[in-house]
Amino acid sequence: MLRLLLLLCLAALPLRAEEVVLGLSADEVAITATFDGSELLVFGAVKREAPIADEPLEVIVTIAGPSVPLTVRRKEKKLGIWVNTDAVDVKEAPSFYAVATTGPLKEVLAQIEDLRHRISIPKAIRLVGASPHVKSPQSFSEAVIRIRKKNRSYQLLEGAVALDQQTLFRTSIQLPSNLTEGDYATRIFLTRRGYVVSQFETTIDVRKVGVERWLFNLSRQQPMIYGLMSLAIAIAAGWGAAAAFQMLRRG
Numbered sequence: 001m002l003r004l005l006l007l008l009c010l011a012a013l014p015l016r017a018e019e020v021v022l023g024l025s026a027d028e029v030a031i032t033a034t035f036d037g038s039e040l041l042v043f044g045a046v047k048r049e050a051p052i053a054d055e056p057l058e059v060i061v062t063i064a065g066p067s068v069p070l071t072v073r074r075k076e077k078k079l080g081i082w083v084n085t086d087a088v089d090v091k092e093a094p095s096f097y098a099v100a101t102t103g104p105l106k107e108v109l110a111q112i113e114d115l116r117h118r119i120s121i122p123k124a125i126r127l128v129g130a131s132p133h134v135k136s137p138q139s140f141s142e143a144v145i146r147i148r149k150k151n152r153s154y155q156l157l158e159g160a161v162a163l164d165q166q167t168l169f170r171t172s173i174q175l176p177s178n179l180t181e182g183d184y185a186t187r188i189f190l191t192r193r194g195y196v197v198s199q200f201e202t203t204i205d206v207r208k209v210g211v212e213r214w215l216f217n218l219s220r221q222q223p224m225i226y227g228l229m230s231l232a233i234a235i236a237a238g239w240g241a242a243a244a245f246q247m248l249r250r251g
């Protein structure tokens with residue numbers, strides 16, 4: 001059924017040399033109080049007006065969360081105390097970034113194309129503000145990548161895209177529970193011999209809903225009320241725990 005829908009979409013579009021017809025299992029992700037992550041299915045097809053070329057086609061899928069600036073600091077132990085020494089400002093670092101490919105990234109993407117489109121995880125991070133005395137500033141972005149790979153915020157999924165008969169492709173990407181709210185840019189690249197021959201872009205809307213949405217808005221629009229409410233809840237929880245403990249002791 002999925003293949004039939006994709007082929008019908010191909011027939012309805014105007015002809016071009018080679019282009020992407022994309023589908024998503026969801027174009028919206030709702031973050032609720034019980035949200036523990038989600039699996040996103042990305043599928044599509046390659047529409048072409050000429051026979052399939054002899055050179056094999058490769059597919060790259062990227063999903064990037066909202067980028068925010070941050071400061072990365074290096075700690076060193078001096079006189080038995082860990083202190084901050086060097087710091088580097090990161091202009092852009094996606095809160096979430098996943099790259100899925102049909103094969104090893106170095107084989108399906110030329111370096112010059114990576115520089116142009118900023119596809120690989122290191123190229124998605126932009127450093128600024130490194131002082132001349134800072135040694136190996138690139139290690140700061142590597143630290144960001146290492147930490148975010150550990151909590152699955154950054155993912156490199158080589159060979160995770162299945163490509164059938166050089167036409168139909170599909171992959172699934174696991175979205176973690178700690179998603180940042182915002183628009184998630186989704187890009188599909190078709191490459192041949194490492195060079196991009198076509199690309200497609202869309203967005204996935206990730207928003208808090210229900211109580212999560214209300215609390216988020218309250219914390220931004222009425223911070224004093226939010227703080228007082230948080231304090232009241234903490235006091236009530238402490239009082240309730242103390243009362244329960246007293247009842248257990250008496251029992």
